[in-house]
Every structure is written in C-alpha cells, then in structure tokens.
Amino acid sequence: MNVILAVSGGIAAYKTLPLTSALTKVGCDVQVVLTKHAREMVMPLPYETLTSRKVILDMFEPQAEDVLAHINLARWADVVVVAPATANIIAKMAHGIADDFLSTLLLAYGGPLLVAPAMNDQMYLHPATQANIETIAQRGAEILAPVEGQLACHTVGVGKMMEPEDILKAILATAMPKTMTGKRILVSAGPTQEQVDPVRYLTNHSSGKMGYAIAQAAKNAGADVILVSGPVHLDPPPGIKTIPIISTRDLEKAITEAFETCDALIMAAAPSDYRPAVYLDNKMKKGEEDLSLALTRNPDILSAVKEIKKPHQVLVGFAAESQNVEGYAQDKLKRKGLDMIIANDITAANAGFGHDVNTVTVIDRAGQVDHWPTMSKDRLAAQIIERVDKLLNEKKSL
Template sequence: MLAGRSVILGVTGGIAAYKTAELASALTRAGAVVHVIMTRAAGEFIRPLTFAALTGQPVHTGIFDPGPGGPIPHIELARRADLVVVAPATANILAKLAHGLADDLLSTTLLAVNCPVVLCPAMNAQMYSHPAVQANLARLREMGLHILEPEDGRLACGVQGRGRMREPAEILEYIQGFFTRDDLAGLQVLITAGGTREPLDPVRYLSNRSSGKMGYALARAAVQRGARVTLVSAPTSLLPPAGVELVSVETAREMYRAVMERFAEQDVVVKAAAVADYRPVVCAEQKIKKGTDSLILELVRNPDILSELGLRKAPRQILVGFAAETEDLEANALQKVEKKNLDLLVANDVTQPGAGFGSDTNIVKMVYPGGHIQPLPLMDKLSLAHRIWDAVVELRSGKSPA
C-alpha cells in the first residue's frame, strides 16, 4: 500500500516525539519514502540524526535550507508529497495551521501541500481540553484535515487524562487507509470474531484460545476499503476498529441470534469467530464447589451458525468461513466447503509456528468449491485480511479462482 509513496513526517516539540521515531521506521519498512521535517523545539527532544538513520533520507529543519531537487524546500517537499503526517501535533502547530500562520519550514509546507494531512495531537490533558485548542481542532476538521484523536492514559507530566499520542502501529494503520482501494464501497459486510464462552457457573465457562485478531483485522481492512461493517464479537481484549458497528455477544446462541437477525441485509458474511460446538446442559446457579476427584459435565450441541447461513444464503451473497485444523487440513477443508455451501473457506493448521491462536501472523490455504486450493505464505493478519477481501471481490465479479 505504501510502496513508493512520498510521506512528509512533521515532528514538533513534544515528549511524544520519541514515538515518532518508531513511526518513521515503520513507514520506511512499508516502502514509503519518508521526508522528516523537524521544528526547532522537536530537536530538543530527539536528534535529526535518529530520523536520518531510520529513513535513509536527509532531515529538513530550516526554512532556508536547500530542498530536495530545488532551492525552495517547502515547495519542493509539498509538490512531492502523497500524504503529510504531523506526529506529535502540539497545541502550537494546531493553532498555526488553523489560522494560516507560517514561520518555519513545517508550517509553510503545510500551507503549500495539496494532499491529505493527518494530525496526531499530543499534549497535557488540560491543554487538550482548553476551549482554544478544541476550537482550533474543530476549524481544522472543517478545513478537511484529518485528526487522529489522542487517547486516555498516563501523561509525561504524571497526570491521567486524554492527551497521549496514538501508538505508532495505530497511526500506520490509519495512514494505510488513505492508499487502499475502495472496491468494497457500498457493500454491507458482517464479520464474526473471537471465541464464544459457554458458562458452567457464575465464575467459570468453556471456551477456546481464539484472540479475535483475525476477525478484527478483517473488519479493519473492510472499513479501509469502503465497506459498511458490522462486527459481531465474542469477548476479546481488542479495541474495535474505528467505523464499525460493534455487536458484543458472549455465547454461541447469542452469536447465532445476532448473525441471523442481520443476515438478510448483508452482501458478504465472514465467519472468523471460533464458536463453541457444545455447551453445558445446565449452568449452575452458584459456583461449583470441589467435591469428588472427578466431575462429569453433560454437554449439548450448539447451533451450527455457518451451516445455517449456507442453507439460507441468497445467490447474491458471499459466505466465507474459517477452519482451524490440527490434522488432515486439506481433506477436512474440502469437506467443509462443500457441506456448508461456502464460497470460500480459509483454513489453517494451528500447530504450525506463526499460525496458532493469538499470533499476529497466519499461514492459510484458501479453499474453494470444486477443489481449488490456493496456499498463502506466512503474513501478518492485516495483510491476510486484504488478501481475503481481494478474493471476495473476485468472487463477486464472477471470476473463477486461478
């Protein structure tokens, strides 16, 4: 997504500048050409040499320094930019930009660019909540700039409040959204994620090792590509992606009801959740106490959500399932894709390194009706999510898998 893109990274004078070094490195690893512009105050927190080493590009600090390819640096930098990111964006730079002030290289460049500008505010909580700062942010939004709001947390000044700059990984993900395709625009998409829980008593439950990372990555990628996304999620420790409708559930039956109530209006459903196959026949009203050396639990089958969707699926709808296997991956996957009337099954062997539950990466095989199998290499889950959506787009266009 970022390969060959020219990104201006503006760094201003805030303690969060140390995080920006990680962002510069991540952008460079993703293939972007990163031109760092530092204000004088930024140099009090982090040295230009750090960014030069991480990006492989000269760092720009002075308004009269020679620019890349020309004598007017703010014009040359602005002309080449595909995107500008200011991180951290202090109250000072927000005020300058909101009122068109230009007294250094960064502020003059910001007035000269003709590309998206992303501002990542970071400051003391009281400063952030000040009416002047909020008025400036409102004005900048009206001007069409993109504000990646700070988060709550412990600040460098020792107080707790809103003002922490977003983490570099979140900023990178936000940036990638500007360069993704909009081939899912107008589509209604439902994704399930996480591992359901089946209560034994008020404090215990049966569940599985699913972290929800794959389902949440699918939701993020779908939003980036323009879809309207409903995320039906079992409990996880993950924050829902911005822009999704989150439906929180706990048990398999709750997930069944949430999905079935919304299925008819969906264009695509991706069942990435790990749904419990069985639940206890009885949930004890009180905590089960230790007694004999053994305890027998009677279990009953939960509804098979994917099979039910396969029966109800309309010709216009695309249904994608997931299968986590520990043996006979291809045979089990081929059987499941036909039995459940799926358009695509994403299967992985969870015993492989890099493909297990909770991992940030995955290794899968894309299994289609008719027996076609497309193996994919190890990749991070967001990249895999985009590969899955690429396959969905091809299926909707009527193309057969190669």
C-alpha cells in the first residue's frame, strides 16, 4: 500500500513519527511530505530513516529527482493522509489554492484522502474553519475528527489530533477490498475471569490485542462484525458491536447466541479451562497453613459451537502453546471440527500475549500448513481475514 503522509505545521507534527513507524511495520510504502511550517516543528532525517525515502520539502528543490513529483506521486499513492491538518492547509484545500508542493499535490490527487485536523479549539470551531472542513468532506475527504483534551496553548478543548494508532486504523481501512460486504463475522477476544471471592479471580495473560485487530480487519473488509470481549484495557472499536463478558460461561452464552446468524466465528479469546468449584461470598482470609483451591471444568465453547455449526459457516480457532505447537494445533483442529487454526508459541521472543507482533503457524482442514513470519498483529489480522474470506467463498461454491 502506497501512502503519502503529508505533515503540515502544527505542534502535533511530532505525533507523525510514531505513525510513520507504524505504517512501515505493517508493510506500507510511505512517502513523507513536510510543508515549510512543518519543518519548523520536525526534522526530515527521522522520517527518511524510517521510510528509506527522501522527504519532499519544496516544490522547486534544486536536487529534486522528479520535477513532476506532485503529479507522479498523485498517481502513485493509494491514500493521502494530511496529519496534522492545520486551519491553513484545510483552507487551501477548500479553495483550491496551490502555492506549495503539498497544496499542488492535493489538487492533482483524486484517490482516498484522510484529513486529521489539529489546532487551537477556537480556531477549529471558527465558522470559517468549520465551513472549510464541510467543503472538503462534501468533496470526498474523510475527516478524522480531533478530540477534546489538553492543547499546546495550555487550554482544554476540541482540537487535539486523533492518536496515531487510530489514524493507522483509518488508513488500513481504506486499503482493504470490501470483499466481506454482506457477511457477518463473530470474533472473541481477551481473557476470562473466574471469581474466587469478591476480590480475587483466576485469569490469564491475554491482552485482547489479536482479537481486536481481527475484528477491525473484518470491519475494514466490509463485514458486519460482532466482538465478544473479555476484560481488557482496550477501547471498544468504533462501528463494531461489542459484547462485554467476564467469565467463560458468559463467553459461551454470548457466542452460542450470536453464532447462528453469523457466517464465521474467529475464536481469538483465551477462556479459562477451569473455575473455582465454590464461589465464596465473603473475602477469603489468610490462614496459617497452605491453601488448596478446588476447581471444576469450564464448558468447552468450540465443542459446543461445533454441534450447532451449519455447512456454510466457518469456524476458526487459536492454539497458544509452549511446546509441540504444530502437533497440538493439528489435534485441536480435528477435535473441534475447525476449518482453520492459528497456532503460536507463547515462549517465542517478542510474540504472543501482550505484544504488538506475533509469529504464527496457520493450518486448515485440507492439511495446508503455513509458517507465517513475525509481523504486527494488525497486518496478521488482515491476512487472517483474507484466509477466512477465501474459506467462505470455497464453501459457497460447493
């Protein structure tokens, strides 16, 4: 995916360095453009190091490799992102002014355009700025609305640029072909908690990041998505129906109720296999001796779903293992009646629970085994959704 990241002269320009890094990590080819005012905020070298591309600074650079870069880059780009977008550049876009490289490029460009305003709250709310934003939105620009927060001018108001991770999601959404339009995908994410007493519970290290990334990727592909989420420290994805749960039995109830109307279930959650046999109404007090806690088996959710699964539905599971990863995954694939399983070694460095990257082995019912390289969970989620879409299409053609 070819991305032009256009940085104009707002103090929020510093946030575009982590955005640039995130874009390259998910495999995007990024060309950064800095306006004259942006160069007062940030230096070109960090962007060039991250992208391996020379930053474009001026319309008439003496050493420019391409004298028609504003035209040729407009043809090259799959998406242009203006972040931060100052009141000045928004006004230029609204009125067709072309007096520097960026404004000229924007006139020559006709593809997906994302604009992330960032400025003082009074400047943002001024009728002229609001009219200009409305104008470019009517022409097709997607406005990544600023949020309320502490601004650089030491006031609190609306004008803070959307966070880089949310801008990244918006960029990736423009790239995904809408091949899942009309399909409903059910995704589970995160851990479960099994209460011991009013202050204690049993759980695991699942962060929910993989499941949330899969839900977002499915939405990006045009699907209607239902996300069933255990307790996590993640914001609910916008535009996705999210059902919060606590225990494994809560998860089973939510999944079995929703699955009937869905085309696929991607079970990325990490439910607890056991729960305390008895819940204590009052806090357990510390004694002098060792304590034994009696546990009872939780329901096997995938086995329950297997019994109600229809021929057209796709069932995908995960296997987080610390040894014999492929062997255990193959066994789980068969026992649970899965169409595909994603297995990962939780002992591998920089992968698995809590990390932003993962290294997985993907196995399907036909016996195909693919060892995917380490990649970001966002990129991995997009590839998983592509495989699920393929499986759905294969079933439809039978």
